[in-house]
Amino acid sequence: MFKLFLLVSLMFVAVLFGMQKANDGIHNMRGYEDSAYGGALTVEQSDQGDIEASLLGKEVSSHDLEAKKNQLEDMQVYNFFSSMGKGLSEGAQSIAEKGIDYLSGLIKEK
Numbered sequence: 001m002f003k004l005f006l007l008v009s010l011m012f013v014a015v016l017f018g019m020q021k022a023n024d025g026i027h028n029m030r031g032y033e034d035s036a037y038g039g040a041l042t043v044e045q046s047d048q049g050d051i052e053a054s055l056l057g058k059e060v061s062s063h064d065l066e067a068k069k070n071q072l073e074d075m076q077v078y079n080f081f082s083s084m085g086k087g088l089s090e091g092a093q094s095i096a097e098k099g100i101d102y103l104s105g106l107i108k109e110k
Contacts (some may be wrong), residue, residue, distance in 0.1 A: 043053045053059075
């Protein structure tokens with residue numbers, strides 16, 4: 001048990017070290033420090049209490065998200081895997097219900 005804990009701890013530290021090295025490598029690859037260079041997603045709260053978000057430097061509002069949601073709903077895209085999963089789940093549910101009904105019928109007869 002101690003060896004397993006030691007091995008897991010070592011792997012955890014190795015992953016953290018690797019992530020830090022990758023981050024340093026990305027900064028070195030750019031070749032300069034830019035304080036204006038922000039993250040991919042920034043969320044700020046204005047003085048009025050409104051929350052402002054930007055994704056890759058482009059302003060995003062809740063109205064934009066709602067419009068995209070409505071657009072996706074209007075498209076009614078056919079997803080083969082989704083429909084196949086629904087069919088499988090309905091079939092499994094039907095088989096389970098019939099099996100339970102059959103078993104309960106056997107129990108009632110006795």
